[in-house]
Amino acid sequence: MSKEPEKLEGDRRPTKRRTISLEGAALAFSMLLLGCDEQDRERAMKLALRGPEPLNHLVRAFLQTQGKDLTQLTAGEPDTPHTRAEIKEFLEPKLRTGATLAGLTQLMSVYLLDESSTPEEVIILIYIIARLVVFGTREPSGEEGRRIWAETLKYAREARLVAPRWEEYEKEGHHRLEDWLDGVKEKASSKFKTFIRRTKQIEANADRAFRNVMSLFGEDGERA
Numbered sequence: 001m002s003k004e005p006e007k008l009e010g011d012r013r014p015t016k017r018r019t020i021s022l023e024g025a026a027l028a029f030s031m032l033l034l035g036c037d038e039q040d041r042e043r044a045m046k047l048a049l050r051g052p053e054p055l056n057h058l059v060r061a062f063l064q065t066q067g068k069d070l071t072q073l074t075a076g077e078p079d080t081p082h083t084r085a086e087i088k089e090f091l092e093p094k095l096r097t098g099a100t101l102a103g104l105t106q107l108m109s110v111y112l113l114d115e116s117s118t119p120e121e122v123i124i125l126i127y128i129i130a131r132l133v134v135f136g137t138r139e140p141s142g143e144e145g146r147r148i149w150a151e152t153l154k155y156a157r158e159a160r161l162v163a164p165r166w167e168e169y170e171k172e173g174h175h176r177l178e179d180w181l182d183g184v185k186e187k188a189s190s191k192f193k194t195f196i197r198r199t200k201q202i203e204a205n206a207d208r209a210f211r212n213v214m215s216l217f218g219e220d221g222e223r224a
Contacts, residue, residue, distance in 0.1 A: 042073070043090060049074060050082040119165040123156040124188045128195055137196055149185065 048059040049070070063070060130152050131140070140148060157166045169177040 040094070046074060046077055047082045047086060047090060050077065050080070052081070117161075119159075119162040120184050120187065122159050122161050123152065123184050124191050126156050126159075127152045127188045128192055131192060153181070 045059060045063060048055055049063075050056070051059075060070065063073070127148065131148055134140075134148060135144065156162050165180075166177070169180050
């Protein structure tokens with residue numbers, strides 16, 4: 001008689017969290033950008049038609065099914081195979097933008113998905129966004145800082161997660177609400193500095209991801 005497999009506590013199966021690398025996300029964003037621009041798509045087709053078999057044959061067959069005039073499409077194009085330098089020149093702007101978008105998405109996922117589950121974090125998130133929009137990374141003056149917080153709290157107190165806590169402390173008295181907000185403001189200042197540090201790290205990671213992807217295309221001037 002076969003032994004039944006042991007059940008985990010709570011009868012739940014173990015799960016494995018799957019993540020996509022920054023390089024993979026950069027490529028995905030790059031392909032999305034490429035697909036959104038008609039001129040870029042046409043340029044990609046022209047380069048592919050000068051590529052090796054079977055790529056050349058497949059692209060040619062696809063374009064013919066779409067009713068494209070290949071003679072007109074390739075008019076003025078060199079009759080030599082494309083080089084890696086040409087491919088890199090074409091892809092570099094898309095890959096760099098894709099790497100930047102991937103990095104920003106990674107950063108914002110931390111602040112929007114992981115750290116906005118409490119009223120305090122919602123207020124801090126609104127503050128970070130407001131401060132970045134108005135002042136960027138510049139340190140605001142005392143008066144500017146007060147204006148930012150006035151705007152932040154005006155919107156934050158209406159947020160679904162914040163409103164109940166705000167009303168609770170407001171009923172307990174003005175000092176209770178002010179003490180709570182003072183603590184949030186102090187934490188927000190620290191979080192903003194952490195955000196800026198993470199932004200710089202993400203920029204470095206995105207640049208590294210871009211270089212890693214571009215390394216696939218070898219040296220300029222080589223045949224692809």
